[in-house]
Amino acid sequence: MADVAESERRILVAVDEGEESMHALSWCLKNVVSQNSKDTLILLYAKPPRAVYTALDGTGYLFSSDILAAMEKYGAEVAACVLEKAKKMCKDLQRDVKVEARVENGDPRDVICQMTEQLGADVLVMGSHGYGLIKRAFLGSVSNHCAQNVKCPVLIVKKPKTNAGSK
Template sequence: MAAATAEATAEATAEAKATMVVGIDESDHSFYALQWILGHFFSGAGAGGAFRLVVVHAKPTATSAVGLAGPGAADVLPFVESDLKRSAARVIEKAKELCKLVNDTVYEVVEGDARNVLCEAVEKYHADVLAVGSHGYGAIKRAVLGSVSDYCTHHAHCTVMIVKKPKHKH
């Protein structure tokens, strides 16, 4: 009976914690954002505080990475998929190393467009906060590539925090 009570208490504690989803990719901006979040929300005793941390990496599909290429494109897809899997594994390993002192962390790699993947993660984990890094693209590049942070601010059903990497003075 004591084990059931302890389990119920652990579940209630997990539910009482707010959930923060952090979107990461292979960029320096992304890892700066993760480090900033860790330093401001997950430092100190117990390294977890009031938040449960969910780190999400959106892995592009091989076909989206290759694009609509001509004949022979299908031949390279297995190689592209293999590279994307290795890249995703590196991203998650780097995140795990940064988050090693945080007690309550979930890591997830989801195939798809980052905008949709992050908004779906917010729903799946009932997130209170979504944090993303800002790549600092200009207006033209942002218009062509689309801004993940802009999309998420309009479509995620929670508070969205955009962490900008400061420009270094030379």
């Protein structure tokens, strides 16, 4: 880690429901975070706004408020679950690393770029997908967008093909 190990780097890792982002986190813990560093890992989960679910339902029917409330609750639970899983991985792979977890509402592309700036991240780590194939067709690649718009170094980690279903 040379001379910057002491400089308390802030490493932002964008996590989501996908296995790819967990793979990115794992790769980062093994390859970027050093064992005795003062690095802080910031786990960021971007909770897509309701509109994203609605627009992508595709049935043409609007959801009732009950269903929307249930989806909101489900969304919050997913966020908590993803962050728990990510935190556990941090403890397992780098016991001493400082970990912060954040949930932010919004389009992941915007949220990740904004938070990277706002939190003064020294590097952004993310999977290459972030959305499923269909959603990506609508929303574009999150990692592409972030790599173009974020000022700090961006590390894009793909899940090895042998375990992943898509390219």
